[in-house]
Amino acid sequence: xxxNNIHLECFRNYKKLDLSLEAMLVILVxxxxxxxxxxxxxxxYLSRGSAHRSNRDKxxxxxNESYFKxxxxxxxxxxxxxxxxxxxxxxxxxxxNGVKRSRIGEASxxxxxxxxxxxxxxxxxxxxxxxxxxxxxxxxxxxxxxNYYLTQYNKVLYQxxxxxxxxxxxxxxxxxxxxWDSQLSFYGSRILVKRFDYLNRLMKNAQxxxxxxxxxxxxxxxxxxxxxxxxxxxxxxxxxxxxxxRLVGERNNEIKRGTTLVGPHRDDFTVTVNQRxxxxxxxxxxxxxxxxxxxxxxxxxxxxxxxxxxxxxxxxVMSELDESRRNFLLKLTKGKVQTIITTTDLNALPxxxxxxxxxxxxxxxxxxxxxFS
Numbered sequence: 347x348x349x350n351n352i353h354l355e356c357f358r359n360y361k362k363l364d365l366s367l368e369a370m371l372v373i374l375v376x377x378x379x380x381x382x383x384x385x386x387x388x389x390x391y392l393s394r395g396s397a398h399r400s401n402r403d404k405x406x407x408x409x410n411e412s413y414f415k416x417x418x419x420x421x422x423x424x425x426x427x428x429x430x431x432x433x434x435x436x437x438x439x440x441x442x443n444g445v446k447r448s449r450i451g452e453a454s455x456x457x458x459x460x461x462x463x464x465x466x467x468x469x470x471x472x473x474x475x476x477x478x479x480x481x482x483x484x485x486x487x488x489x490x491x492x493n494y495y496l497t498q499y500n501k502v503l504y505q506x507x508x509x510x511x512x513x514x515x516x517x518x519x520x521x522x523x524x525x526w527d528s529q530l531s532f533y534g535s536r537i538l539v540k541r542f543d544y545l546n547r548l549m550k551n552a553q554x555x556x557x558x559x560x561x562x563x564x565x566x567x568x569x570x571x572x573x574x575x576x577x578x579x580x581x582x583x584x585x586x587x588x589x590x591x592r593l594v595g596e597r598n599n600e601i602k603r604g605t606t607l608v609g610p611h612r613d614d615f616t617v618t619v620n621q622r623x624x625x626x627x628x629x630x631x632x633x634x635x636x637x638x639x640x641x642x643x644x645x646x647x648x649x650x651x652x653x654x655x656x657x658x659x660x661x662x663v664m665s666e667l668d669e670s671r672r673n674f675l676l677k678l679t680k681g682k683v684q685t686i687i688t689t690t691d692l693n694a695l696p697x698x699x700x701x702x703x704x705x706x707x708x709x710x711x712x713x714x715x716x717x718f719s
Contacts, residue, residue, distance in 0.1 A: 347420065348684050350419040350420070351364065351418065351419050352389065353365075353416070353418070354415070355413075357407075357414040358381065358406055359384055363712070363713065367686070369703065370680070370685065371687070372686045373688075373695065373704070374713075375707055376707055378690060382708045383688060385708065385713075386398075386661050389459060390659060391406075392416055393454055393457045393459040393657075394453060395453050398461055398463065403433045414432070415431070415432045427442055428444065430442075438450060452490075454487040458656035460648070460658050462638065464663060466637050474614035477615055478610075481544070485541065487648070489540060489544075495536045498529075499533035503609070506530055507604070510523075510601055510606065523597065530609060537610045538613075542578070548644070549566075549643075551643035552566055553566050553567075555642040559638065559639065564619050566617065566618070571613060573612040619632055619636065624636050655684075658679055660675075660688070664687060664689055672694075676695075
């Protein structure tokens with residue numbers, strides 16, 4: 347998969363930009379707050395229909411403007427296409443070859459990215475919701491059905507929690523909960539089955555990467571921590587039954603607290619190295635290595651699913667990695683994964699890589715090619 351060029355209008359600090367990206371390694375260099383990360387974010391947006399750093403599309407619009415537009419020409423082994431997103435007062439629109447698509451989530455059917463940024467350490471160091479969001483985002487990019495289950499689950503959860511709050515004051519009948527319990531357990535059990543599967547695949551790929559980076563000195567493991575009791579041998583119907591029975595068992599407690607206490611919205615996963623939890627006991631270097639292993643594992647998972655590598659977006663992380671990890675990363679991706687790197691200092695990258703790269707100087711929302719020799 348290759349992004350040949352990108353066109354931006356009124357996106358972040360870019361009034362208008364047309365940029366060729368026809369190289370396997372693209373480097374964006376410049377001082378902070380000039381637009382390097384914004385450019386990466388526009389590419390990420392094309393694959394998800396959402397931003398990496400913001401939950402509100404209107405925050406992505408250039409100052410004093412009323413819309414933004416992102417267009418790109420993307421090539422895969424078997425076809426080329428033009429992928430675009432526009433956002434204005436009428437909402438968000440995805441187009442493929444100029445034709446509007448009905449679902450924003452279809453973007454991941456055509457284009458995929460993996461991004462690694464300093465804030466991704468939250469996957470390990472942050473709250474359980476950070477890890478759930480990370481896992482949900484990965485699975486949704488690979489499995490559209492999962493995204494549907496997740497959307498429906500969250501709608502049911504919202505309605506069920508509203509009912510529980512009313513039951514505190516006996517404004518509704520307890521019998522109404524039975525309907526929501528059935529729906530919540532239906533969608534929730536299917537979410538859990540997908541999470542078990544994809545997290546196991548992520549772990550296996552991450553273990554290979556982590557072992558290579560650490561020269562087999564460390565062993566990485568990932569454990570899913572569910573708020574439900576289950577057995578790995580259970581099928582989806584058995585999990586659904588157990589989920590519904592647990593909701594019945596927690597009913598009085600949930601009514602007292604006015605919220606749903608069990609389900610995938612309460613779950614977490616733990617990353618360990620040599621059987622010690624990295625969040626608690628890992629050094630900064632170990633934490634970075636674990637996140638790097640997860641990101642490289644994402645590349646392989648997407649390749650297994652799509653038969654094409656996604657774009658790798660590295661946002662100001664090369665200076666955070668030591669020389670051996672930088673070299674490992676660039677060697678692993680060379681020639682097979684289009685990689686776009688932002689940096690404030692070209693000296694943070696190997697000289698051999700600079701000679702092969704397409705390099706742009708980013709300044710005040712503009713880009714100028716640098717001829718490196």
